[in-house]
Amino acid sequence: MGNAAIKLRGVNLGSWLVLEKWMVPSLFEGLGATDETTWCVELGPAAAERLRAHWQRWITREDFAWLAERGINAVRIPVGHWIFGPDYPYHPSYGEARHPFVEGGIAVLDNAMSWAQEFGLQVVLDLHAAPGCQNGFDNGGIKDVCEWHTRPEYLEHSLTVLERLAERYGRHPALHAVEALNEPRWDVPTDYLKAYYLQAYERIRRHAPAEQVAVVFHDGFRDFREYLGFMQAPAFSNVLFDIHRYQCFERGDIDMDIYGHMRKAAGEWKTEADAIITELGLPTFCGEWSLGLDLKVVSLWAQGPFNHALERMDDFQQNVAYRGYAAAQLATFEKYQGWFFWNYRTETTPAWCFRECVERGWLPSSFA
Numbered sequence: 001m002g003n004a005a006i007k008l009r010g011v012n013l014g015s016w017l018v019l020e021k022w023m024v025p026s027l028f029e030g031l032g033a034t035d036e037t038t039w040c041v042e043l044g045p046a047a048a049e050r051l052r053a054h055w056q057r058w059i060t061r062e063d064f065a066w067l068a069e070r071g072i073n074a075v076r077i078p079v080g081h082w083i084f085g086p087d088y089p090y091h092p093s094y095g096e097a098r099h100p101f102v103e104g105g106i107a108v109l110d111n112a113m114s115w116a117q118e119f120g121l122q123v124v125l126d127l128h129a130a131p132g133c134q135n136g137f138d139n140g141g142i143k144d145v146c147e148w149h150t151r152p153e154y155l156e157h158s159l160t161v162l163e164r165l166a167e168r169y170g171r172h173p174a175l176h177a178v179e180a181l182n183e184p185r186w187d188v189p190t191d192y193l194k195a196y197y198l199q200a201y202e203r204i205r206r207h208a209p210a211e212q213v214a215v216v217f218h219d220g221f222r223d224f225r226e227y228l229g230f231m232q233a234p235a236f237s238n239v240l241f242d243i244h245r246y247q248c249f250e251r252g253d254i255d256m257d258i259y260g261h262m263r264k265a266a267g268e269w270k271t272e273a274d275a276i277i278t279e280l281g282l283p284t285f286c287g288e289w290s291l292g293l294d295l296k297v298v299s300l301w302a303q304g305p306f307n308h309a310l311e312r313m314d315d316f317q318q319n320v321a322y323r324g325y326a327a328a329q330l331a332t333f334e335k336y337q338g339w340f341f342w343n344y345r346t347e348t349t350p351a352w353c354f355r356e357c358v359e360r361g362w363l364p365s366s367f368a
Contacts, residue, residue, distance in 0.1 A: 006122060008176070008285055008338025009367045010074030011067065011354045013112070015343065016058050017105050018078045018128045019051075020139050022298050023346040027054060035138040036080065036129070037093050040100040051102040058345065061115050067344070068119035070358065071368030074176060075121055076287060076340040077112060078128030079105070080141055081161050089131050089153045093142050106168075113174050122176035124216060124340070125165050126287075130158045135185040149188045155196060163203040170208035177214035177240060178204050179287070186221040193220050194230060201236060210237035218242045218287070224276050232281055240337065241280060244288035245269060245329075248295045248308070258309040258321040261293065265328035273335045283337040289329055290342050291322050291351040291362060298349065322351065322362035330364075 015023040019036040027050070033039035040047045067075070082088050083106055086099035094100050109125075116123045129141030132154040136146035148154050162178060169175045180200035184193055197217045204215050215238065219227070224241070231239045247253040247261050256264070276284050292298060296306035310318050333339035341363075346353040350360065357363040 006073065006176070006338075007334075008074040008122065008124075008340070009072055010076055010122075010124070010338065010340040011072060011344040012076045012078065012288060012340050012342045013059050013344050014078050014128075014139075015346070016055065016077070017083065017108060018080045018139065018141065019054075022138075022349070023343060023352070024054070024058070026347060034143045035141055037091075037100065037142045040102060041093070041095055041097055044097070047100075048102045048104075052104060055105070055108045059112070061111075061118075063344065064112075064115040064119045064121060066355070068121060071366045073121055073367075074124065074338065074340065075112075075116060075344075076124040076126050076179075077109065078126050078139070078182065079109065079161075079165075080129040081127065081131050081157060083109065083161065084164055087157075087160075089151070089157055091132055091142065091145075091147075093145060113169060113172055116174035117172070121174065123169075123174045124177045124179055124287075125169065125175065126179040126182050126216075127158060127162060127165075128182040130154065130181060134181055134188065135183050137183070140183070146185050146187070148184070149192050158196070159199055159203050162200050163206060166204040166207040166213070170204075170213060175208070175213055177216045178208065179216035179218065179242060180204075181218060183218055183244065184220045188220060190220070190222065190226055194227075197231065201231065201239070214238045214240045216240045216242050216287075218244070224272075224280055224284075227282075228279060229281075239282055241276070241282045241284040242287040243276075243284060244342075245286055245333075246288070246290065246292065248292050248298070249302070254295055254306070254308060256309060258293075258325065261309055262324050262328040265325065266331055269329070270332045270335070273332055277335065285337045286333045286339040288342040289333065289339060291326055291357055292349065293325070293351065298352065319361065322357070322360075326357070326363050 021028045033042045082101035085103050130148045132147035133140040133142040133145045134148035201215045294308045341354045344354045350356040
């Protein structure tokens with residue numbers, strides 16, 4: 001199987017090539033912008049210098065070294081559909097700016113691939129923000145807009161970007177996988193999504209051989225059983241299924257105490273893992289998870305109340321709770337082909353910052 005059989009223990013390098021306001025609030029200070037699109041539009045010509053400085057500062061070669069030292073063997077790198085420069089279709093949120101996005105991200109990605117190779121990390125390249133936005137979240141590029149599936153040119157451009165990524169890095173020693181699309185929303189029609197995934201596979205495979213590079217598709221917030229029989233061998237080879245698991249976005253989770261969170265992570269999620277492993281016929285990884293239980297710190301959109309499991313605990317009890325919640329999740333996600341913590345770094349939210357979770361002892365100091 002080559003590298004396909006590796007157990008991935010990884011982190012996401014989010015808010016680097018696709019900005020998310022809650023992770024880097026300092027970049028958004030004094031602006032009305034809520035996502036990378038409106039940030040670039042609002043700043044106009046001033047965006048380039050500021051964003052390029054962020055690219056240089058947010059993730060460096062030293063970060064790859066730090067991860068490798070701790071036994072992390074993979075990174076998932078979110079990219080926007082504008083990564084190759086101004087050939088993307090227009091969206092009304094751009095206003096007067098035909099091409100609002102800052103150019104030069106591809107050089108940053110080239111560096112990341114070199115650093116990954118140098119330190120022996122596998123890379124999952126993830127199309128995180130598609131034209132027209134596939135989910136209406138800030139991480140999809142345009143908050144409150146979900147139009148990716150409404151225009152053929154948005155779909156075609158997404159496929160072109162995937163093919164160009166595969167062409168550029170398809171034989172790069174560090175490339176483990178290309179992910180067709182991050183978190184397409186539940187109301188994107190399943191048939192449309194599946195048809196896109198099939199085309200994505202074909203386009204990526206033109207340049208990235210199955211023995212070297214996996215093709216990943218996300219569950220689109222649907223039950224895994226909607227994909228039974230989908231993209232199976234022998235017609236398809238080296239396909240991975242991606243699920244994201246959080247416990248801070250739904251009312252029932254928000255209202256739960258820490259024992260409920262641990263029980264869900266090591267109970268319901270473990271039962272789900274057994275079912276996926278038994279029934280789906282595709283290796284699966286958990287592409288995003290965190291220790292986040294407080295919705296208020298991550299959300300630009302959610303309605304309160306923002307009660308959460310840790311709010312009345314002292315520091316020692318909080319540390320115990322975070323360690324327990326981390327261990328319960330890891331015990332489950334280790335059943336899969338692997339996992340990627342969201343995120344490697346944040347400015348103000350320790351439970352979402354891998355580096356801080358390790359330094360505070362909430363996560364293990366070694367993953368080897």
